[in-house]
Amino acid sequence: MSxxxxxxxxxxxLADFLQREEADxxxxxxxxxxxEQAFDENRLMLLKNAVRLDAGSHDRLFAIAxxxxxxxxxxxxxNLFQGTGSHRNAAWIYTPNEINIMxxxxxxxxxxxxxxxxxxxxxMAHYLHKTREDGRYFTADRMLGWICGENGSHPAxxxxxxxxxxxxxxxxxxxxxxxxxxxxxxxxxxxxxxSGLKKFSVETYLEQAAEALDLNKKDGSQGGxxxxxxxxxxxxxxxxxxxxxxxxxxPKLVEGDDRLERLDLLAQRKLTDLTRLMIQKFLSAxxxxxxxxxxxxxxxxxxxxxxxxxxxxxxxxxxxxxxEDVKDYMASVLLDFAAADPDLEDEPLLEAMQFADKYxxxxxxxxxxxxxxxxxKKKLASLRKALVEVPND
Numbered sequence: 001m002s003x004x005x006x007x008x009x010x011x012x013x014l015a016d017f018l019q020r021e022e023a024d025x026x027x028x029x030x031x032x033x034x035x036e037q038a039f040d041e042n043r044l045m046l047l048k049n050a051v052r053l054d055a056g057s058h059d060r061l062f063a064i065a066x067x068x069x070x071x072x073x074x075x076x077x078x079n080l081f082q083g084t085g086s087h088r089n090a091a092w093i094y095t096p097n098e099i100n101i102m103x104x105x106x107x108x109x110x111x112x113x114x115x116x117x118x119x120x121x122x123x124m125a126h127y128l129h130k131t132r133e134d135g136r137y138f139t140a141d142r143m144l145g146w147i148c149g150e151n152g153s154h155p156a157x158x159x160x161x162x163x164x165x166x167x168x169x170x171x172x173x174x175x176x177x178x179x180x181x182x183x184x185x186x187x188x189x190x191x192x193x194x195s196g197l198k199k200f201s202v203e204t205y206l207e208q209a210a211e212a213l214d215l216n217k218k219d220g221s222q223g224g225x226x227x228x229x230x231x232x233x234x235x236x237x238x239x240x241x242x243x244x245x246x247x248x249x250x251p252k253l254v255e256g257d258d259r260l261e262r263l264d265l266l267a268q269r270k271l272t273d274l275t276r277l278m279i280q281k282f283l284s285a286x287x288x289x290x291x292x293x294x295x296x297x298x299x300x301x302x303x304x305x306x307x308x309x310x311x312x313x314x315x316x317x318x319x320x321x322x323x324e325d326v327k328d329y330m331a332s333v334l335l336d337f338a339a340a341d342p343d344l345e346d347e348p349l350l351e352a353m354q355f356a357d358k359y360x361x362x363x364x365x366x367x368x369x370x371x372x373x374x375x376x377k378k379k380l381a382s383l384r385k386a387l388v389e390v391p392n393d
Contacts, residue, residue: 002181004072005174005239007133009247010167013266014160015133015140022143029143030136039095046093050081050102061108061116065101068120071179072128074099082108088193090119092126099127110192114185119193121179125172140164159264166254169226170235183240187233194229209233213253218323220256227254257323271326276301277315278330280308282337282355287348292341300333320360331356331365335372346383349373354387 019026046052055062058080065078081102083089088105101123111119130138144161147153177186184202191197191205209230221227227235231253238246238253258267279297282288283306297304319330334352341348349369356365369375375383 002178004128005171005178007129007137008167008171008250010163010251010266011129011137011140011171014164015136017265017269018140018143019136025143025147026139029146030134030139042093042095042100046079046081046100046102050083053080053082058108060113064113064117065120068117068124068179069099072121072124072175074124074127076127088196090123090193092123094127094130099124107193110196110198111189112185114180114182115189115192118176118180118182118186118189120176122172122176122189125175126168128175129168129171137164155261156263156265156268159262160266163255163264165225166221166223166227169232170250170254173232173236174239177236177240183236186236186240190229190232190236206233206237216256217252218257220252221254257325259323259325260329271329274315274318275330275333278319278359279304279333279337280306281316282334282351285351287344287351288337290341290344292343293337293348296337296340316359322360324364327361327364328368331361331368332372334361334365335368339373349375350383350386353383357387 053061061080065080069075069078077098079098079100081100083102083104085104088107088110090101090103090107093100093102101120107119108116141161141164144157144164147157148161173186173190176189177183180186187202187205188200191200191202212230213234221231223231226232235246235250235253238249255267258271263271279300283293283297288294288306294304294306297306319327322330334355335349338348338352353362353365353369356362366380369380370377
C-alpha cells in the first residue's frame with residue numbers, strides 16, 4: 001500500500017510565513033478553540049438538511065468507507081449523510097473528533113467501487129488536512145479568514161486564502177488516488193460528478209484538458225473553491241506519472257503567471273525580496289553615488305545600504321523567466337532610478353538599459369523609456385548605439 005501523500009509545499013510555506021510574520025495573531029488562533037456553538041450549528045445543518053445513512057441499508061458504501069478509514073489510519077467515528085439537494089456533490093462537514101460526509105444528488109449511485117473509494121478518500125483527506133501537523137493548516141486558514149474579514153486587509157490575504165483552498169483540493173485528490181490505486185478511476189470520478197456522464201474516455205478527456213491548458217496556460221485556475229476539472233485531471237495524471245515532476249509543475253498549473261494584482265502573500269514577499277536585490281545590484285556601481293538616488297532607494301526600503309553588494313546573481317537570473325507583468329514592473333523600477341537625479345543626465349538611463357539587457361528586461365524597458373520618460377525614438381536609438389561602446393561588467 002502506498003504512503004499517504006505529503007501535505008503540499010504551499011501549505012507548509014504559508015503556515016511558516018504566517019507563524020513567523022504574525023506571531024501574536026498566530027498564537028491566539030493556535031490556542032483558541034472553536035466554540036461548541038459553532039460545532040452545534042454544523043450538526044444542526046446536517047440533521048435538518050440531510051438524512052443519516054445506516055450500514056444496514058448501505059452496506060457497500062459503509063464497507064468501502066471503512067476500508068478507506070483504515071488505509072488513512074483514521075480512528076474517529078464516521079457519519080454519512082444524503083443531502084436533499086439535487087446537484088451531484090459530496091462534502092466533508094467539520095465537527096471535532098468525528099468525520100461527517102454529506103452526499104448530494106445521485107452521486108453514490110453513479111460511481112463504481114473504485115470511484116467511490118477515491119471520493120471517500122478525497123473527503124477524509126480534508127479531515128487529515130485540518131487535524132494533522134497539530135492543526136497548523138487549519139490555524140492558517142482560520143487566521144486568514146479572520147484577517148480577510150477585517151478592515152484594512154490586503155488583496156494578498158484573500159489570494160492566499162483562495163490558493164490554500166484550491167491546493168487543499170489538489171491534496172485531497174492525491175489522497176483519493178492513493179486509496180483507490182487507479183488513476184483513471186480518480187479522474188473519471190471528477191468527470192462523472194461534474195458532468196453526469198456515465199460513458200466517456202479518460203484518455204480523450206486528458207487530451208481535451210491539454211488543449212484547454214495550452215489556451216489558458218498563463219491564467220491558471222479561475223475556480224471558486226475548487227480548481228476546474230481539467231486542471232484537477234492534469235494534476236492527477238502528473239502525480240500518477242512522476243511525483244517530483246508533478247510538484248514542480250503544480251504552481252504554474254494552478255497559479256499561472258505572476259500578476260501584480262493577484263499576488264498572494266508568498267509571491268508578494270518573493271517579489272519584494274527580488275526588488276530589493278535588483279535595486280541593491282543596480283546601485284552598487286560608482287555612478288549611483290548620489291544623495292537623490294539613495295533617498296529614492298530609501299523610499300522603496302527605509303533601511304537601505306548601497307554599500308552592501310550582492311555576491312551572486314543567482315536570484316536575479318530568475319528575471320529572465322519572470323512573467324511579462326513582473327518584467328514590466330521591474331523595468332519601471334529601473335526607470336524610477338534613471339530619472340531620480342537629473343544632474344546625472346543620461347548615465348543612469350544608459351546603466352538601466354544595460355542592466356535590462358543583462359537580465360532579460362529589454363523588451364519591457366524600451367516602451368517605458370518612450371512612454372514614461374518621453375525619450376524620442378531617435379534619441380533612444382542613439383542611446384542604444386552608445387551602449388555598444390559601454391563594456392559589460
